[in-house]
Structures are given as C-alpha cells and as structure tokens.
Ligand code: ADP
C-alpha cells in the first residue's frame with residue numbers, strides 16, 4: 448500500500464486544501480487515521496457533526512476506490528456534485544441513471560479513475576457488481592446510515608442486513624460504519640451485522656447544551672403555543688411540528704391570524720410551494736414553519752431559535768433529530784413540547800391496533816415506553832436523552848424545565864385505585880372524560896344512560912379536581928396501568944400490570960400537577 452506521508456499531516460492538508468477547513472472537529476482526525484491504517488471503525492456522530500469527511504479523506508489517502516453505501520438515492524447526486532466541485536473523482540450508481548451512464552461509471556471503476564463511488568445497498572449486493580469489485584482495487588467500504596441494519600431502528604432496510612458479506616468476501620478491506628442513531632440496541636446490531644466486534648467505537652457527544660428542553664401539559668395546545676412563541680425574542684425563527692397535514696395547515700392559519708409570520712409545509716403540497724416555503728424560511732428572518740416531519744431533512748439553517756412539538760413525536764430518536772435543528776449556531780434555543788392525555792391514548796392505541804409481527808411490536812412498545820418516560824420524567828430531561836443515546840454519567844443540566852422547576856411527587860396509590868376500579872366497574876370500555884365524570888359524580892346524560900350513577904365508584908373522587916384526575920389518568924396510561932381498548936373509540940381498560948396496585952401490593956408515586964393551572968372549558972381541550 449502506498450503510504451508515503453505521515454497520514455495525520457496529509458489528512459490535515461487535504462482538509463484544508465481540498466475542503467477548505469483549517470482544523471478537524473471532534474474525533475474526525477482519529478477516525479480518519481484508523482481508516483487510513485486499514486482498520487475498521489464504528490462512527491456515531493449527531494447529524495451535522497461532520498461524518499462525510501471521515502471517509503472522504505481516507506478515500507483520497509488510500510490507494511484504490513472507496514465504496515460508499517447509502518440508502519439515500521435522492522441525495523447521492525448532490526453529494527457527488529459537491530465532491531466533483533472540490534475536484535474529487537466521485538460518481539454514483541443507482542436506478543436514476545440511464546444504461547449508458549451506468550456503463551460509463553462502471554468503466555471508470557474498472558480503469559481505476561474514481562476515488563469514491565456511492566451505491567445503494569441493493570446495487571452493491573448484486574452479483575454483477577460484486578464481480579466487478581472483485582477485480583477492483585478497494586480502499587474502504589463506508590456504510591453510511593448504518594442504523595438501517597437494525598430492526599430496532601426506525602429506518603430498517605432488509606438489504607442492509609446482507610452487508611455482512613462485505614466482511615467475509617473482502618476481509619482485508621476496512622469497513623467504516625457511520626450513523627447518527629446511537630442507542631445501545633442499534634449499536635449492538637450494527638456491530639453484529641457488519642462484524643465490527645474488534646473495531647473502535649467513536650462516539651461523539653450527542654449533548655446540545657444550548658438547547659433548553661421543556662414540556663408542558665397540553666390543555667389548549669394552540670393557545671399554549673402562542674404563549675410560548677410570544678415569550679421568545681421578537682423575530683425568532685422556529686419550526687412547529689404537527690402530526691398530520693391538516694393540523695399543519697390549521698396551525699399555520701391560526702398563527703397567521705395572530706399576526707405571526709407562519710408558513711405551512713408538508714409532503715402533500717406541490718413541490719414549487721414546498722421549495723418556496725423552504726427558501727423563505729432560509730432567506731427571510733423570523734419565519735415560523737408549521738410542518739410534518741417531512742420538513743427538515745437537509746435544511747441547514749443555523750439560527751433556528753425554537754422547535755415546538757404540538758403533537759407527540761414518533762420516537763425519542765425522531766424527537767432528538769427534530770429538536771436538533773434548533774440552535775446550530777450554538778446560541779440559546781428552545782425545544783418545547785405540549786403533551787397531553789389525548790396524545791398518550793392515541794399512541795398507545797396505535798400500537799395496540801398495529802398488525803405488525805409480534806417481534807416488531809415488542810420493539811415499538813419499548814420505544815414508546817422510552818418516549819413516554821421522557822415526557823413523564825421527574826428528573827433532568829437532558830440526562831434521560833443522553834442516557835438513551837448511550838452517554839452515561841452526565842449530571843443534571845440545570846437548564847431544562849425539570850431542573851429549573853422540579854415537580855413534586857405524591858402518593859397516588861388510592862387515586863389510581865379509584866380510577867382503575869371506575870374503569871373496571873364501567874366495563875373497561877369508556878374514555879377518560881366519562882371516567883372523570885363518574886369519579887366526580889357528574890350526572891351527565893351518558894352516566895345516566897348507562898346507569899353509572901348507581902355504581903359504588905360514582906362520586907368517590909370528589910376530593911380531587913377534574914384537572915388532577917385527567918393528569919392521573921394520563922400518567923396511568925403512560926405507565927401502562929390503563930390501556931386503550933382495541934375498538935379505537937378511546938375506551939380505557941385496566942391492564943394486567945394494574946393488578947398488584949389494585950390489591951394494594953404496590954405503592955404508586957405520580958408527578959403532581961403544576962401548581963399554576965389555566966382553567967379551560969371542555970371544548971378547548973385537545
Ligand atoms: P453529517 O453527515 O454528520 O450530518 P456532514 O458531513 O454533512 O455531517 O457535515 C456537516 C457540515 O459540517 C458540512 O457543511 C461540512 O462541510 C462541515 N464540516 C465537516 N467537518 C468540518 C470541519 N472539520 N470544520 C468545519 N466544517 C466541517
């Protein structure tokens with residue numbers, strides 16, 4: 448192998464002469480050094496951390512061609528165009544190329560005229576392509592978005608699991624796996640599938656100290672959102688994530704009606720409109736984009752001052768990635784979420800009704816529990832996030848809502864027993880609003896229709912307020928003592944887990960409702 452220079456100096460030279468940066472960030476230098484020496488590596492680095500140069504520089508320092516496996520066909524062209532502008536011999540092979548373009552790339556590969564070749568996994572795995580590789584001098588395999596090997600991850604791709612053959616077919620070519628998803632399960636799966644047992648793991652910190660995390664109990668989501676936005680410095684740019692296209696549009700209209708410069712973005716809009724919204728967000732000051740998760744991929748605006756979630760995100764990974772779009776400039780920024788009973792019930796129900804195979808459902812349940820535990824926590828939110836991403840031992844941050852205003856807990860055993868027995872006595876099929884009516888002894892039409900005013904549980908909850916009962920029910924659903932019924936009408940039933948609690952064998956401590964509580968009418972609730 449031609450390795451004439453000390454790789455450290457040449458890597459730095461390439462960084463400055465080719466890429467125009469004067470120093471390495473974080474662990475980039477060590478990662479590059481490892482690959483240049485022909486060793487395997489696992490790189491866990493948050494989005495925007497600078498993963499690409501970790502394999503692009505070794506590609507230029509090592510003899511032969513570097514194969515970059517990426518599932519993001521749509522981004523390959525951009526990446527390759529950028530590299531070519533820097534004078535690097537790069538190409539990509541995927542189904543978007545014509546036959547003759549594909550042949551051109553293959554002959555460049557054969558003649559050794561390429562430094563980097565981006566391919567989709569299914570292409571790489573084809574026998575035709577592997578035969579070509581057998582005859583090519585290879586420098587490195589870079590497996591980007593490596594979390595796709597894991598069923599535990601949100602982007603599982605079956606083809607990624609077959610990438611294990613790289614280790615057996617090309618044992619002497621180093622493999623570098625890269626991902627921004629760093630939970631322990633995913634990491635273990637990557638190591639196993641790609642045979643990286645003896646490879647060093649480069650884990651960059653996922654901490655974003657300038658982001659302040661906070662969650663409010665959802666009560667009237669939109670009004671709370673307005674209050675939150677109005678507390679931000681005037682002209683702050685932000686993103687408001689909503690679950691559905693309809694919610695995106697309604698929210699944008701609502702903010703506009705309050706004279707805020709809001710825009711709507713979702714995958715259902717014409718492409719021209721989506722581009723217009725993106726450009727306006729990037730180029731104008733202080734725009735607020737209401738969007739589904741479709742918004743944000745590839746958007747690099749440094750001064751996003753807040754990211755708000757009006758609905759529960761899909762997972763903690765999703766939440767981390769979405770909130771991570773705030774404060775890339777390092778200045779103080781907010782990650783705010785409104786979360787309530789309706790959110791918990793609907794995600795629990797979606798999971799219960801999903802017809803995914805049991806193995807997948809178990810994984811989804813684990814992820815949902817992690818997300819709900821984050822929402823319901825009585826300890827530092829940053830600690831929970833970092834622990835989830837594998838960084839143990841961080842101290843409470845002093846900056847999140849919990850650190851600044853620690854919630855007190857109360858012994859809610861008896862209250863929980865009352866809720867559970869109200870659910871059981873009414874047949875395990877009524878929703879939260881009705882259970883609260885029964886507990887408070889409200890003689891609504893529905894209560895009378897079902898004869899629930901005659902139950903022993905009727906009115907046994909008058910010691911607590913309606914808001915407290917809703918808060919208790921939310922936590923019981925989040926903790927899995929109450930489960931949504933399968934009919935999908937919002938009914939709640941007492942779970943297996945509730946048994947010991949009902950028998951008085953278990954004590955339950957719940958978070959207290961925040962002392963300041965805005966009174967709202969029933970219609971306002973979301
Ligand atoms: P990732 O793939 O981890 O999301 P990228 O590789 O796209 O991140 O890098 C994010 C941004 O950081 C890019 O604009 C890249 O050019 C820049 N970058 C990477 N390394 C450095 C460095 N050492 N110094 C300055 N900027 C860097």
Ligand code: ZN
Pocket residue numbers: 826827828829830843844845846847848849850851
């Ligand atoms: Zn904290």
